[in-house]
Amino acid sequence: MTRNINIAGLVVDSKTLLPIEAAGIYWTDETLLGKTDVRGYFKISLSFMADGEMRFKLKIIKKGYNNIMQSEHWGNLPGDTKALMYFGLDKGSGSNSFSKLVNKVIGDLDYHITLEHFDQVKIARTFDNKLSAAKAGNQDVLVKVDDKPYIVNETGWIAISSDKDSILINKKQLVIADKINGIVKRKSIKWMTPLDAKNTKLAIYTK
Incomplete structure (x- = not known):
C-alpha cells in the first residue's frame, strides 16, 4: 500500500518574512520535488511504498541564501496525510533560518490556507x-520586548508580569527582577522554571 504525505508551505526570507521565489525543495536523495512560485508557495507529495515509520529529509535551496536541511521522523501512519511547512532562509545577516511544521490542517492545502496559518x-x-x-x-x-519583561537564558524565555516580581536563585537567594542583571549572567543559567508561590514567580538555577 502506498502512503502519501502531501505538504504545502511557504519559503520566506528569515529577516523580512517576504516570499522567496524559485526556491527548490529537494527530497532525501536530492530529487527535486518542487519550486516556490512568486508568492513563495510550494506544494509537494512524498510517497512511501513500505509499511513502517516514515523518515525523510527536505533540503531547501536558493542561490544567495544558506540552505536548510529539515529531518522528519513520522510514525507509522495508516494512510495519506497532509501538513504545512514554513521555511525561513537567511543570508548570514544575523537572522537565523527557521522551519515550522503544522500537522493539523483542515481543508485543502491551497495558498489561502497556507497563508492563514x-x-x-x-x-x-x-x-x-x-x-x-x-x-x-x-x-x-x-530583557524587555515591547515594554514587557522576560527572563531569558541562552535557549528560552519566560514572561513575567512585572520587573518587580521576585525571582528565587538556587533555592536560597531572592532577587527582584530589575536587579537580577547585576547578579546573574545569562550564560550561567542551567535551567529555570515558573513557580506558583504567592510572591515568587520564577526559579533560576545556575548550578
Whole structure:
C-alpha cells in the first residue's frame, strides 16, 4: 500500500518574512520535488511504498541564501496525510533560518490556507527577532520586548508580569527582577522554571 504525505508551505526570507521565489525543495536523495512560485508557495507529495515509520529529509535551496536541511521522523501512519511547512532562509545577516511544521490542517492545502496559518508563524517569528535583538551584545537575564519583561537564558524565555516580581536563585537567594542583571549572567543559567508561590514567580538555577 502506498502512503502519501502531501505538504504545502511557504519559503520566506528569515529577516523580512517576504516570499522567496524559485526556491527548490529537494527530497532525501536530492530529487527535486518542487519550486516556490512568486508568492513563495510550494506544494509537494512524498510517497512511501513500505509499511513502517516514515523518515525523510527536505533540503531547501536558493542561490544567495544558506540552505536548510529539515529531518522528519513520522510514525507509522495508516494512510495519506497532509501538513504545512514554513521555511525561513537567511543570508548570514544575523537572522537565523527557521522551519515550522503544522500537522493539523483542515481543508485543502491551497495558498489561502497556507497563508492563514502563516500569520501565527509570523507573530512568533517577529517576537523571536525582537527577543534576539534585546539579547544581542549583552548577558542580561531580564530583557524587555515591547515594554514587557522576560527572563531569558541562552535557549528560552519566560514572561513575567512585572520587573518587580521576585525571582528565587538556587533555592536560597531572592532577587527582584530589575536587579537580577547585576547578579546573574545569562550564560550561567542551567535551567529555570515558573513557580506558583504567592510572591515568587520564577526559579533560576545556575548550578
